């Protein structure tokens with residue numbers, strides 16, 4: 001079976017990574033949308049760096065680990081009983097740490113930087129600032145987080161569309177269904193003839209579009225679903 005899985009912030013919530021639109025969705029009084037735009041970076045790059053530096057440091061402080069949902073998705077891919085395309089809106093590396101062999105990070109990766117001058121992408125585990133120097137071109141004040149901000153084009157859209165066009169099953173896990181284009185994948189999948197399943201803590205903006213919705217914690221429901229798929 002061809003399976004396309006889309007994950008969102010909810011799959012990492014039980015690992016201690018805050019979701020975007022939950023009760024802790026504000027950051028020092030700023031709405032996430034206000035620090036995650038190209039305009040915000042132009043207006044106040046230090047503030048935007050500070051926001052991502054904080055999230056990066058938290059991801060690396062040793063308290064955040066992949067949970068049973070990340071590990072179950074890795075198991076599903078590694079068993080090779082199905083062809084799995086894992087698409088994540090998350091910028092954390094918990095799918096990789098959980099053992100997933102391939103992840104399409106459509107909104108980029110927190111542990112990478114990108115040079116706005118030479119476009120080179122590099123591993124980044126340190127704080128970024130206006131004084132950071134690009135290892136590829138030597139430029140100063142030209143590095144940004146390798147993440148997709150509101151108003152920017154997500155990555156891998158062609159690969160994702162191709163995978164959805166041949167999907168037998170589309171599964172969305174832990175995403176509020178509010179941010180496009182990811183929120184539209186379920187309709188694309190239905191149009192392509194796939195069965196669609198949502199696994200989320202509560203009803204989402206897109207719940208009505210899915211053939212089936214399961215409500216509960218990803219850490220409980222995802223391993224159960226993977227068990228069903230590999231029985």
Ligand code: APR
Pocket residue numbers: 007008009010011013014019020021022032089090107173174175176177178179199200201202203204216217218219
């Ligand atoms: N298990 C399953 N679902 C959960 C859990 C959990 N333990 N905890 C929370 N959820 C659900 C919430 O009910 C919510 O519907 O996960 C969803 C998280 O929604 P958002 O915070 O909006 O995250 P997401 O959908 O990934 O956001 C999409 O928006 O801000 C941008 O680029 C950012 O990738 C992000 C995009």
